[in-house]
Amino acid sequence: MLQFRPWQVGFVVFLVLLGAYFAAPNFFPKDKTPWGFQDSRVTLGLDLQGGSYLLLRVDTDKVIDDRLRGLERDVRAALRDRGDGGRVQFTGLRRLDGGIVVRIPSEDDLDRAEQRLRSLIGPVGGGLGGLGSPRDLHVEREGDTFTLTLTEEAVTFITDNAVTDSIEVVRRRIDSLGTTEPSIARQGEGRLVVQVPGDDDPEALKSVIARTGQLSFHMVEGPAQIGEPVPPRRIVAPLAEGGGSLVLIEDPEVTGDMVTDASAQPNQDGGGFQVNFAFDGRGARRFGDVTRNNIGRQFAILLDDQIISAPTIQGPITGGSGRITGNFSPEEATELSILIRSGALPAPLTVIEQRTVGADLGADSVKAGTIALIIGFVAVVAYIVVSYGRFGIYADIALLANVVLIAGALSVLGATLTLPGIAGIVLVIGMAVDANVLIFERIKEELKAGRKPVAAVEQGYGQAWSAIFDANLTTLIAAFIMFMLGAGPVRGFAITLGIGTVTSVFTAYVITRIFAGRYVLAKRPKTLSL
Incomplete structure (x- = not known):
């Protein structure tokens, strides 16, 4: 049980080096990743680097x-x-x-x-x-x-789907802004928590993600007259520019889900910017038929119940693309293209709470968390060496390998590290040493019972395994439950706790056993100082 084959030792060394390889880019600026290294990094959460926080309600x-x-x-x-x-x-x-x-x-x-x-x-x-x-x-x-x-059952399914689809649409819109990895999670029934690290303008963020973005194309009946009743299956929509309203046929000819792409560029026919869009096959056929059969009529482009453009159809448009012209600023055209490209929200979003976490506060959190991590690590290292001598050194080597593996795993997953996440790492360091304490105390009991050092070490690892496994399995289950039911920082804590639990069991039980086994088998000491 204490003997390891060379390939087994080599595999353990390979895993630790692999963790160090993936963790290394975190110690370099983003634009200066060393050659040959994957740009795998841990993203700092809202509480560590500042950013915007929104709590939204799905209607x-x-x-x-x-x-x-x-x-x-x-x-x-x-x-x-x-x-x-x-x-x-x-x-x-x-x-x-x-x-x-x-x-x-x-x-x-x-x-x-x-x-x-x-x-x-x-x-x-x-x-x-x-x-x-x-x-x-x-x-x-x-x-x-x-x-x-x-x-x-249908109501439950529809509402659950609305929340899930809203998360995906919001994520696509934020990704289009080019910000760092956002955290978007469901909170309770019908609420979303949106955290965007590095963003310091929640108002601009809200203007992009909270708009419904419902795009549709309707034929125009004519101008709306004040006081006149609206005919059946017709709607009245206001013009975004110039005032006034138009009467539209209620059923759209083409809908926004048929649009596959949109981009902003300067207007080809004059000042301002325009938005170019492209349809899928179904939308291209419908758009071509509508423009072919309605030459000379107005065609309204409706966004969130407001007419953003109402051009007159000059001829058939069969290429599967079109453009929205208007006196758009670059920012308005970019925002409009993002809304069209990311798709419509299945339900309106209402902002319940918004706040900004400053970068200075985030930097203070990073500093405090780092100091806590270093103090905890040094204190544990010193305690274990003083208590268990040579075997304590083996435990410290395993502890260092554990931290490397945790950092590597978080980097590969692209996880978001929050302040509770740092607390999870500190907790895991203590848990890793706890496993070694169980093993070493069991070895001491076997020595007191009169066993030889080799037999005592072998029995110590064997007898301690069940207690280590049970304790860490319950921790892993708790981390899984927190990850599934929690949101934001709670999930960050659950991720680091779960990963750290797995790596701590591996390093505490396997790596220390490699060192301890090689020592007692090679030296055959008559006594052990534990």
């Missing part, structure tokens, strides 16, 4: 309302002529109390209407869905009136 009620609006269109389409028996006459189609209500005046159409409405029921989340899969709609018939409501 999931809006998502449910949008789903009901879509369901209303589906009901209308289902009751109209579908080529399988003619049109079903209906009246009073409307949204009411979180559902869709429709009345069928003809008794002869009731069964046919129920069949068509029930055909709208599907599995939650779409897809095939088995026989036992939860359904997304509940259809209730009472006399000549039908009520369609979303099931609880």
Whole structure:
């Protein structure tokens, strides 16, 4: 048990050197990484280098309302002529109390209407869905009136998806700004915590990530007249520039999810900037058909219920691309291109809290955390040497290897190091020594029992393993739970604690055993000073 083959020792040395290789770039400026080294670094968190903090609420009620609006269109389409028996006459189609209500005046159409409405029921989340899969709609018939409501499972699925999709959209928008790695995490139900280290302008950040960015293209009916009722299936939208409003056809011809790319550049036809965009195959076909069939008509580009451009179609545009012109500043054009490129938020975001952490405060945190880490490391190193002599030196070598492996693992993962994360590393250092203390005390017990040094060391490592494994397994489980349920700094602490637990067990049990085994097998001492 104390003998290691050369390849086993070589593998352990290789792992430690690999950790040092990945950790090394952290000691050089970002633009001066030594040749031959991967640019793998630990990102300092908000509390260590300063930055912006936003707490956002996802308006999931809006998502449910949008789903009901879509369901209303589906009901209308289902009751109209579908080529399988003619049109079903209906009246009073409307949204009411979180559902869709429709009345069928003809008794002869009731069964046919129920069949068509029930055909709208599907599995939650779409897809095939088995026989036992939860359904997304509940259809209730009472006399000549039908009520369609979303099931609880469907509401939960829609709201959860809205929060998850919002995280991805926010991440894409922040990444487009070129900032350092952001931390975006869910907090409770319907809330997001956004931390952007290095950013000192939360207002500018908020203007980019909190806008819905819902882009759509509509045909224009004409100017809106004050006081006149809006015709059915038409909407009124204000012009972003120049004032006034236009009446648009409610159903968009092309939607923002069909746009694949957008970029800002100087306006080709005059002053200011413009935004160029490109469609996917589906969007290119629709855009080409619309421009081909509506030459001479106005085409409105709507962003968050506001018309940002309303050009007149001069001819068919079949190349799958277009441009939005206007008197945009460079900043406005860049922000608009980011919104289009990153996609629309599934639900509006409301800023609940925002704050800025200054770089000076972050620097103080780094200094305090570093001092705490050094003091803790030196104190533990000194204590273990004084207490266990030669074997304490072996434990200190393993402890140093442990810190190197932790730094290397965090660098490979690109983890964000926070102040609680530093606390986790300090805690792990103590835990690593704790494993060695268990081993060494067990060896002392075996020596007192009359065993020879070689047998005592072998039995000490063997008997201590179960206690070390159990203690660190429970710590690892706790770290996993904190990572899954926590957010922000709690996750940072969980990451360093989890990684450190694994590396400390490896270094405390394997590396010290290599040194201790080689010593007692080579020297065959008659006594051990522990």
